[in-house]
Amino acid sequence: MTGTFVRVALDHPLPTLFDYHWNAPEPAGPGMLVSVPFGKRDVVGLVCEVAAHSEVPADRLRAVNAVCTACPPLSSEWLALAAFAADYYQRGLGEVALPALPQALRDAARWPRLLAPEERYSLTPQGRAALPDALPARATALRNLAEALAAADFLLAADARALHPKAIATLAAWQAEGWVALDLVDAAAALPATTSGAAEPQTLPTLTGEQSAAVEAIRDARGFAPFLLHGVTGSGKTEVYLRALAAILAADATAQALVLVPEINLTPQFEAAFRARFAALADTAIVTLHSGLAEGERARNWFAAHACRARIVLGTRLAVLASLPRLAVIVVDEEHDPAYKQQEGLRYSARDLAIYRAKQLGLPVVLGSATPSLESWWQAEQGRYRRLTLSRRAVADAVLPTVRLIDLEDERRRGRASMEGLSGPLIAALKTRLERGEQSLVFLNRRGYAPQLACDACGWVAGCPRCSAYVVLHKPERALRCHHCGWESRIPRSCPDCGNVDIAPLGRGTQRVEETLASAVPGARVLRIDADSTRRKGSAEALFSDVHAGEVDILVGTQMIAKGHDFQRVSLVGVLNADTALFSHDFRASERLFAQLMQVSGRAGRAGLPGEVLVQTRYPRHALYHALGRHDYVGFANSTLAERRDAHLPPFVYQALLRAEGRTLEAALAFLQQAAAELAGIPAAERVTVYDAVPLTIVKVMHVHRAQLLIESASRAALQATLRAWQPLLRGLKGVLRWSLEVDPLDI
Structure with missing residues (x-):
């Protein structure tokens, strides 16, 4: 069939392009977004090729419904980037390209409004003076709306609706009071809010x-x-x-x-x-x-x-x-x-x-x-x-902090008192910083109050009914919560197995450390920053602002506080429970632990204050901690690379991971075993090592059982060729709910 045809990528697992007849008035071109019929519904696709003929029979060929003229076509370079990602990560081109676009472009019903004038609301001088006092104290949503207006030059209608369900009616009422001004701005020409006007010349720091x-x-x-x-x-x-x-x-x-x-x-x-x-x-x-x-x-x-x-x-x-x-x-x-x-x-x-x-x-x-x-x-x-x-810090008088290891076994043998996982030397150091008016940071990469709730009478441990994992105790919310599926329940009054009322938390999370610090260091202003305390939009930024403003004495947190933040007054970092990563089954665990400890240690002593890092450990002679004490990343990296080379691990080999999810573990493992058998007929697989199928560490999540099959090769080309030939064979296998293939996995 001849004419003008386009080959369109759709967000669909099949790695193929779909032919459509082009009957739009605009000239067809790669990179254009189109609405096309697919099955019984209309979907948005991306034109990747334009052709003069199609092999699809005329009675099966359908036409493009509409073209998104508001969006200029994506460039050939962008299409090539998406095509590379699709090929390398073994996915359909549409599975890469379409999710990379904003939701507004993936919904054809919204295309006519893409260039519609934007409604922008801003506070008038009268509103800036009168509005805060005019709102009821308990009107939280109204206050959030007013605060958003006060914090920005303007607020768009869509963003206002996200803050308050009746935002437009409320803003209209405030406009009638003279508190709010409404402007219509051409969306095509509008820039996002930026600092405007002539800026004061900055005094740039002197470079080393x-x-x-x-x-x-x-x-x-x-x-x-x-x-x-x-x-x-x-x-x-x-x-x-x-x-x-x-x-x-x-x-x-x-x-x-x-x-x-x-x-x-x-x-x-x-x-x-x-x-x-x-x-x-x-x-x-x-x-x-x-x-x-x-x-x-x-x-x-x-x-x-x-x-x-x-x-x-x-x-x-x-x-x-x-x-x-x-x-x-x-x-x-x-x-x-x-x-x-x-x-x-x-x-x-x-x-x-x-x-x-x-x-x-x-x-x-x-x-x-x-x-x-x-x-x-x-x-x-x-x-x-x-x-x-x-190799050195940019501030003239700032040096890398001193790292000191606290031997927890030695502390126990000497009978030195500790408080809920905080050793005596760490508590003493925290008190000293408080007396000096300096800030401290306590790092524990485990949120919640305690990782387990258990009964010491019968051995019961609170578990998730949907996952093969223990639930985490969240004391402020008085809840048990699964961090894998989100299941939540109230804390039981007694052991459900034996009726013992003396059930107790095991282990420590950031909530428990926060509670302990409040009593261990009297008078200290303690702040916790983790995924639980920063759920609301903008909450993390507000909490970090408090730290930078000096309104916090001791900051407790997870990896959220470990990197990138420039805390000028932090002179002490305490690290809790780092040992758990030393004996992980994941060969990358030591690399991640060293990076975490180096990063969190770097928060201390950045503005010239002498910095100190105290790491609580039961293995003070471990080579990782000695490298940390010397700030010797180069030595750690070279020794770890030597181990990886001897063990034939990345970056000296290339890996892919096939995961399967089934109603039973047996079904998932059986699928993976069939998949491994299919490799025998693929020539490139002769250069690939195939390991046995095994269950994941957390076997069951949301009643679904999971297993994995690892393959690797010293040749990236051989691995990629194997995966390309393997994919069609995998699609023909049955017996599981779903499967996925991951290239260069980080978590095995």
């Missing part, structure tokens, strides 16, 4: 020699240039990013930059630093992209990047797939962080895609970390990445 050399190397790079910026904590890596980006953006008035951070709670301080530094550039817009944004805000920011109005895009891992037609440089901060690996759906590594994108476009990419991943370190050792080193 190592910082200057790093900035010059990045600034002068031509073509694809991967840099590994290895800087100790507090060495001024962010300043290197700022200076290098400033030089690159100044050299090209249309250039764009992409800056990736591992977690949402790091974006506010990065955004503040970038806005302050680039406020003087009238043509600079800075936008953020992460899952914590309201849907409308994320769409506006994405459009600003796609239309080249945004010069700097700051975001988490999903931002690596943002459309940036004039991209000139990529920065990946804390490149070692496991958060860059997506663990659901398309299991991609944002760091690895950032490197590929830089190679594809021929531009510099900077991977920054105090504790680089061993994969990146090995690439630098082989000369594939250029290593830039910042």
Whole structure:
């Protein structure tokens, strides 16, 4: 059949493109978003190819319904990036491309409103003076709406609705009182809110020699240039990013930059630093992209990047797939962080895609970390990445903290008192910092009050009825909660098995440590920051602001507080319960533990105050702790790489993981055994090692049983060829609820 036809990628597991007849008035082109019929419904797809004929019979060929004219076509470079990700991670092109777009573009019903004028509400001077006193004290939602108006230059209608269900009617009433002004702004021309007006010239910090050399190397790079910026904590890596980006953006008035951070709670301080530094550039817009944004805000920011109005895009891992037609440089901060690996759906590594994108476009990419991943370190050792080193802290009188190990076994033998897991030396050090007016940080990577609730009479331990896991005690909420499926129940008054009323918590979480510190260090202002205390939007930013403002004496938290934060008054870091990672079945556990401890240790002594790190351990002679005490990442990395080489582990081999989920464990294991048998007929599999199918550590989640099959090869090409030939065979197997294939797994 001849005519004009398009091959469209859909968000569908089948790795194929679907042919449609093109009858729209606009000329067809790759990168266009279209609405097409698929089965009994209409879906949004992405045009990938345009053809003059189709092999699909005329009676089966359907036509494109509509074209999204509001969105300029995605570039050929972006389509090539999505195609690479789909091929490498063994997914359909549509499964990569469509989820990378804002929800507004994936819903054809919303296309006519994409360029509709935006309603923007702002406080008038009268409203700024009168509104706070006019609201009832208990009207929390109204106060949230008023506070959002006061904190921003304007508030969009969609964002207002997210704060209050009757926001538009309320704003109309406030407008009638003269407290609120309403403006209609052309959405196509509107920029996201940025610092406007002439900015005061900033007094830039004086760079160290190592910082200057790093900035010059990045600034002068031509073509694809991967840099590994290895800087100790507090060495001024962010300043290197700022200076290098400033030089690159100044050299090209249309250039764009992409800056990736591992977690949402790091974006506010990065955004503040970038806005302050680039406020003087009238043509600079800075936008953020992460899952914590309201849907409308994320769409506006994405459009600003796609239309080249945004010069700097700051975001988490999903931002690596943002459309940036004039991209000139990529920065990946804390490149070692496991958060860059997506663990659901398309299991991609944002760091690895950032490197590929830089190679594809021929531009510099900077991977920054105090504790680089061993994969990146090995690439630098082989000369594939250029290593830039910042060996000392940027502040003149700031030095790396002293690390001291507290031997818990020795403390017990000597009969020295401890309090709920806090040793005597740690409590004494916390009291000393309080007397000096300095801040302390206590790190425990386990949230909740206690990881278990148990009965010592019969041995009962509270477990989740839906998962093969214990539930966590959350004392403030008086609840038992499963951190795997979210199941929750009230705390029982007695043991459900034997009736014993003396059931007690086992172990410690951040809530219990917070409670203990309140009594162990009288008078201290204790603040806890973890996933439980930062559930509400903006709560993490508010809590960190309290710490920076000096309103907190002791900060307790999980890995959320361990990296990236510049706490100027923290002089002591206490580490609890680190030993559990020393004997994990995961070969990456020691690497992650060392990175965590190095990162959290780096929060101490950043502004010239003498810093000290106290690590409570029962294994003070362990080599990892000795390397930590010397701040010797290089020695730790080289010795661990030698172990990996001898054991034939990444980065010296390449791995893939097939996971299966079934109604029973036997069904999941049987599927994996059939899958392993199918490899015998694949020629490339001769160079692949296949391990036995085994249950996952947490076997059952939400009544679904899970198992996994690991395959690996010393040849990436052989592994990829095997996976491509294996996929069609796997689709023909039955017996499980679902299965998934992950390339370069981090959690095994």
